[in-house]
Amino acid sequence: MLVNLLRPKTTVSAHCDLPCGVYDPAQARIEAESVKAIIEKYHANEDPAFRVRAIQIKEQRSNLVKEHLWVLWTDYFKPPHFEKYPQLNELFNQATKLAGAAGTKGSVDVKVADDLLAKIAEIDSIFWETKKAA
Amino acid sequence: MLVNLLRPKTTVSAHCDLPCGVYDPAQARIEAESVKAIIEKYHANEDPAFRVRAIQIKEQRSNLVKEHLWVLWTDYFKPPHFEKYPQLNELFNQATKLAGAAGTKGSVDVKVADDLLAKIAEIDSIFWETKKAA
Amino acid sequence: MLVNLLRPKTTVSAHCDLPCGVYDPAQARIEAESVKAIIEKYHANEDPAFRVRAIQIKEQRSNLVKEHLWVLWTDYFKPPHFEKYPQLNELFNQATKLAGAAGTKGSVDVKVADDLLAKIAEIDSIFWETKKAA
Amino acid sequence: MLVNLLRPKTTVSAHCDLPCGVYDPAQARIEAESVKAIIEKYHANEDPAFRVRAIQIKEQRSNLVKEHLWVLWTDYFKPPHFEKYPQLNELFNQATKLAGAAGTKGSVDVKVADDLLAKIAEIDSIFWETKKAA
Amino acid sequence: MLVNLLRPKTTVSAHCDLPCGVYDPAQARIEAESVKAIIEKYHANEDPAFRVRAIQIKEQRSNLVKEHLWVLWTDYFKPPHFEKYPQLNELFNQATKLAGAAGTKGSVDVKVADDLLAKIAEIDSIFWETKKAA
Amino acid sequence: MLVNLLRPKTTVSAHCDLPCGVYDPAQARIEAESVKAIIEKYHANEDPAFRVRAIQIKEQRSNLVKEHLWVLWTDYFKPPHFEKYPQLNELFNQATKLAGAAGTKGSVDVKVADDLLAKIAEIDSIFWETKKAA
Numbered sequence: 001m002l003v004n005l006l007r008p009k010t011t012v013s014a015h016c017d018l019p020c021g022v023y024d025p026a027q028a029r030i031e032a033e034s035v036k037a038i039i040e041k042y043h044a045n046e047d048p049a050f051r052v053r054a055i056q057i058k059e060q061r062s063n064l065v066k067e068h069l070w071v072l073w074t075d076y077f078k079p080p081h082f083e084k085y086p087q088l089n090e091l092f093n094q095a096t097k098l099a100g101a102a103g104t105k106g107s108v109d110v111k112v113a114d115d116l117l118a119k120i121a122e123i124d125s126i127f128w129e130t131k132k133a134a
Numbered sequence: 135m136l137v138n139l140l141r142p143k144t145t146v147s148a149h150c151d152l153p154c155g156v157y158d159p160a161q162a163r164i165e166a167e168s169v170k171a172i173i174e175k176y177h178a179n180e181d182p183a184f185r186v187r188a189i190q191i192k193e194q195r196s197n198l199v200k201e202h203l204w205v206l207w208t209d210y211f212k213p214p215h216f217e218k219y220p221q222l223n224e225l226f227n228q229a230t231k232l233a234g235a236a237g238t239k240g241s242v243d244v245k246v247a248d249d250l251l252a253k254i255a256e257i258d259s260i261f262w263e264t265k266k267a268a
Numbered sequence: 269m270l271v272n273l274l275r276p277k278t279t280v281s282a283h284c285d286l287p288c289g290v291y292d293p294a295q296a297r298i299e300a301e302s303v304k305a306i307i308e309k310y311h312a313n314e315d316p317a318f319r320v321r322a323i324q325i326k327e328q329r330s331n332l333v334k335e336h337l338w339v340l341w342t343d344y345f346k347p348p349h350f351e352k353y354p355q356l357n358e359l360f361n362q363a364t365k366l367a368g369a370a371g372t373k374g375s376v377d378v379k380v381a382d383d384l385l386a387k388i389a390e391i392d393s394i395f396w397e398t399k400k401a402a
Numbered sequence: 403m404l405v406n407l408l409r410p411k412t413t414v415s416a417h418c419d420l421p422c423g424v425y426d427p428a429q430a431r432i433e434a435e436s437v438k439a440i441i442e443k444y445h446a447n448e449d450p451a452f453r454v455r456a457i458q459i460k461e462q463r464s465n466l467v468k469e470h471l472w473v474l475w476t477d478y479f480k481p482p483h484f485e486k487y488p489q490l491n492e493l494f495n496q497a498t499k500l501a502g503a504a505g506t507k508g509s510v511d512v513k514v515a516d517d518l519l520a521k522i523a524e525i526d527s528i529f530w531e532t533k534k535a536a
Numbered sequence: 537m538l539v540n541l542l543r544p545k546t547t548v549s550a551h552c553d554l555p556c557g558v559y560d561p562a563q564a565r566i567e568a569e570s571v572k573a574i575i576e577k578y579h580a581n582e583d584p585a586f587r588v589r590a591i592q593i594k595e596q597r598s599n600l601v602k603e604h605l606w607v608l609w610t611d612y613f614k615p616p617h618f619e620k621y622p623q624l625n626e627l628f629n630q631a632t633k634l635a636g637a638a639g640t641k642g643s644v645d646v647k648v649a650d651d652l653l654a655k656i657a658e659i660d661s662i663f664w665e666t667k668k669a670a
Numbered sequence: 671m672l673v674n675l676l677r678p679k680t681t682v683s684a685h686c687d688l689p690c691g692v693y694d695p696a697q698a699r700i701e702a703e704s705v706k707a708i709i710e711k712y713h714a715n716e717d718p719a720f721r722v723r724a725i726q727i728k729e730q731r732s733n734l735v736k737e738h739l740w741v742l743w744t745d746y747f748k749p750p751h752f753e754k755y756p757q758l759n760e761l762f763n764q765a766t767k768l769a770g771a772a773g774t775k776g777s778v779d780v781k782v783a784d785d786l787l788a789k790i791a792e793i794d795s796i797f798w799e800t801k802k803a804a
Contacts, residue, residue, distance in 0.1 A: 089491035223357035610766040625759035
């Protein structure tokens with residue numbers, strides 16, 4: 001190992017964190033669907049202890065939505081994508097904000113979850129266009 | 135919310151951890167596809183530092199596979215499912231073992247990742263049968 | 269390292285995730301005792317902020333119970349154990365459910381925590397029988 | 403608290419995840435300084451086991467850099483900032499990429515860590531300008 | 537790798553966990569400032585759902601304060617420091633307790649957060665004295 | 671719960687993070703036993719990929735040892751304990767250092783793991799003395 005470690009490192013042209021190259025906006029979508037379901041169940045159940053759990057779990061799931069989206073934005077999308085889809089940066093910024101304090105973390109409004117899912121759907125369609133174009 | 139907080143507590147009949155009720159074997163499948171891709175890139179790249187990262191990330195992704203499968207086994211599937219699909223317990227036990235030390239954590243053999251993906255596909259088909267039957 | 273990595277991999281006969289081979293149901297039991305203590309303190313303290321924290325921490329500890337049990341089920345127990353103890357699968361499925369939404373996550377009933385502790389005790393006795401038999 | 407719980411719900415205009423409103427690019431900078439130090443110590447120590455640990459810890463610290471930067475990008479910066487600093491999106495995308503697979507995760511080149519620190523410094527100066535302007 | 541791994545391991549004189557050698561009490565201070573801000577916003581917002589989130593996030597941030605302080609206590613400070621600053625052990629024990637159940641986790645009193653910040657400031661000044669002396 | 675929510679806030683005299691009051695040095699001991707087993711298996715298996723995993727998992731388990739010990743030091747032990755057992759601070763500082771970079775994280779020497787286990791045994795005996803005295 002030593003000998004190899006002392007050799008010049010082979011070049012890595014990576015677009016993900018290994019790179020493993022496997023990305024799927026479904027990961028963000030599934031967590032966002034969970035967030036929407038949690039909000040619906042929150043309104044359907046008046047047990048205060050249940051609602052405390054709902055708020056907690058909604059916080060965690062919303063954070064997973066942000067994580068999955070951030071990874072797509074930084075690790076999957078590359079300069080040529082941002083040139084071809086100039087709306088990408090704002091789209092991801094809005095989508096992650098919609099999963100944050102001004103979004104599904106801070107709100108129990110189903111419409112906010114629907115807005116988040118709509119943004120993820122926009123990202124998803126661009127994502128698959130770029131995969132087909134690859 | 136306040137008015138609701140003042141109403142009597144309602145009964146909760148839960149089968150998932152909020153319950154949010156959103157489950158999708160795609161979560162385990164995506165992580166397992168990542169594991170397979172990591173193994174393939176591991177063999178294609180002889181940089182020792184890259185391989186150390188590949189082993190690390192394969193470990194983490196394999197663990198995510200186990201987590202997603204365990205949640206399905208405990209939180210989604212219920213007694214009637216285990217009666218109708220008596221193979222479910224062994225199927226989940228084998229699948230999670232295939233993502234562990236004797237599986238994709240301990241091995242860099244692509245076939246092991248394929249076996250894992252095949253088990254997840256079996257679970258996936260049973261899962262969707264039960265969803266349709268619900 | 270390269271030379272070694274290109275050599276056929278030595279066989280690993282693993283039953284845990286390194287394998288390290290150290291398992292102890294005490295890990296699940298301690299977390300479950302904590303869950304029970306949290307429920308008792310929840311009922312003894314009427315401060316709403318305290319109760320929010322109790323529900324949160326109970327959620328986390330209950331999840332640790334599930335994690336520790338899942339690891340035993342997948343990583344410690346092997347086919348011969350499942351043959352000798354045909355109740356193992358149902359026992360683990362019930363125990364992990366008792367730490368979930370229909371169990372100590374969703375409930376503040378001390379009896380549910382006692383039921384969970386009883387299931388862990390059953391698992392513990394089988395575990396130590398298998399260790400002695402090893 | 404009780405009395406407050408009984409009062410009507412007030413509007414929340416949030417720009418962070420509670421909102422707590424405390425942000426500091428120093429969090430990303432400290433982790434990036436750690437990454438640079440790890441790379442330096444990696445080159446200074448030929449013990450393979452040490453180097454494995456260095457690669458692991460560099461991976462984790464690089465991820466923390468990404469996390470801290472993503473939070474600033476989504477949670478601190480708002481539309482008016484992006485209008486005033488049109489380079490912000492690309493700056494954050496480049497900085498987080500510099501902490502990823504094509505950056506400090508995949509490389510043991512000190513220059514890459516220096517590039518990352520330089521991007522964080524650019525973000526830091528914009529951040530403090532916006533704080534003064536607030 | 538094998539040959540090297542079988543050679544006596546080169547001595548490591550470490551004072552942190554790689555060691556990377558980068559420490560900064562600012563990490564604990566920033567989290568504690570967040571805790572104080574959360575408590576202030578908690579009192580300023582009567583929405584019960586907001587308060588549940590505030591209590592949750594305060595719990596997490598308080599824990600990060602403890603983590604950062606524990607790392608300084610164990611990994612940065614060494615015997616000569618404890619000889620020169622005999623108050624260090626009690627200082628860290630009190631500071632971490634001030635971020636725990638009897639501190640900012642269990643309380644919504646701003647004064648408790650101020651006491652925590654004061655302890656961190658004491659640690660910070662000792663820390664920088666030792667850095668200058670190094 | 672509602673009625674309770676309407677009652678005046680009661681005083682909380684806490685010495686753990688809920689407080690749940692359940693502590694057991696067995697948690698640290700089990701992780702340390704795992705660390706020792708990992709080191710033994712590391713020396714018994716020359717597969718480089720296995721050794722990379724061993725180093726990774728040893729790092730994580732060693733960190734769990736530190737976590738469990740830190741919690742005991744800050745959350746369980748109180749001023750009267752430190753008066754009665756003046757060696758406690760140094761004992762915990764040495765034990766956590768033995769699980770760190772200069773200990774089981776940085777070393778593959780079984781003796782270091784034995785030293786760690788010995789320190790945990792000292793803490794364990796003091797712990798149980800204080801429980802009996804309580």
